[in-house]
Amino acid sequence: MSALSTDTCCRVARSQRCMSEQLVLLSALCALEAVPLKFNYFAAFWRDVANTPADAKLEEMLLECSVVTEYVDAVLLDERDSLEDPAIYEFMQHYYPKLCALASSSDAPESPSGSGGGGGATSGAGAVCAAVALAEELAAAAARAPLGALLGRARALALLAPHALAHAHEPPLALQHAAQALQQRLLRAAEEENSEPETGAGASEPARCPSRDGSDAEADAEGDVDGDEAGSEAAADADESAEEEPAPRGGLLARLTLAVHALAAATATAATAAPDLCDAQP
Numbered sequence: 001m002s003a004l005s006t007d008t009c010c011r012v013a014r015s016q017r018c019m020s021e022q023l024v025l026l027s028a029l030c031a032l033e034a035v036p037l038k039f040n041y042f043a044a045f046w047r048d049v050a051n052t053p054a055d056a057k058l059e060e061m062l063l064e065c066s067v068v069t070e071y072v073d074a075v076l077l078d079e080r081d082s083l084e085d086p087a088i089y090e091f092m093q094h095y096y097p098k099l100c101a102l103a104s105s106s107d108a109p110e111s112p113s114g115s116g117g118g119g120g121a122t123s124g125a126g127a128v129c130a131a132v133a134l135a136e137e138l139a140a141a142a143a144r145a146p147l148g149a150l151l152g153r154a155r156a157l158a159l160l161a162p163h164a165l166a167h168a169h170e171p172p173l174a175l176q177h178a179a180q181a182l183q184q185r186l187l188r189a190a191e192e193e194n195s196e197p198e199t200g201a202g203a204s205e206p207a208r209c210p211s212r213d214g215s216d217a218e219a220d221a222e223g224d225v226d227g228d229e230a231g232s233e234a235a236a237d238a239d240e241s242a243e244e245e246p247a248p249r250g251g252l253l254a255r256l257t258l259a260v261h262a263l264a265a266a267t268a269t270a271a272t273a274a275p276d277l278c279d280a281q282p
Contacts, residue, residue: 006030007041019058028067035074038082043091050094063098069122072096076121077130081152089155100163124167131164135178142181147189148267154182158260165249175252182259
């Protein structure tokens with residue numbers, strides 16, 4: 001049965017108040033198979049269920065379905081780009097913490113350092129390992145990747161981080177580095193956007209009369225001095241950041257959340273501007 005047909009059956013069963021465990025299982029299985037295709041039928045339907053208090057029993061049925069955990073693992077570990085879809089991201093925001101809580105209450109105690117490494121993204125050890133690996137990947141990619149390519153991974157990290165931090169002895173430095181890299185990338189993007197209209201501003205400045213040594217030579221010398229000072233300051237900042245203590249858990253989560261919101265806004269702005277640029281071309 002296709003994802004669309006299953007979605008239709010689920011919506012009819014929900015309206016008729018005759019949802020069964022077998023239909024919930026079928027819904028989750030179809031969603032798991034369709035993860036690489038980034039279909040959002042499953043996520044949109046169960047997001048609507050979560051937003052309807054009268055459907056609390058249906059939500060319980062979904063949380064008890066083991067295939068949902070596999071779906072969550074597939075999204076967070078393999079198909080993070082699907083989190084660019086608002087419906088899938090909102091589904092994960094609601095259900096992932098609940099699945100983690102169920103896993104924590106039912107599993108045997110595990111190493112808080114995450115050294116066990118298994119259990120998928122809903123286990124404490126699995127969340128720590130997945131968050132650290134993803135944070136390192138994000139920190140390396142943030143400098144060069146387009147903002148839109150960072151959104152899915154940043155949202156995945158924002159989902160994993162609270163559960164990972166709850167099971168780590170101290171906040172992993174990789175998470176702090178990823179948050180810093182995302183903030184720096186967003187600042188650079190904002191500076192580049194603001195500097196574009198000012199490219200012609202230098203044309204109105206009075207021309208300098210060059211001499212043998214020339215005022216232009218003086219300006220170049222001043223530029224070299226300023227560049228050396230800026231470089232030394234940047235190196236000092238880098239040394240300080242390398243030696244700094246791990247950020248507090250609450251502050252780190254807040255920085256990640258702000259970075260995700262800013263990425264989403266920047267991506268939406270770029271997507272809106274793209275059709276306008278196409279229309280403006282002759």
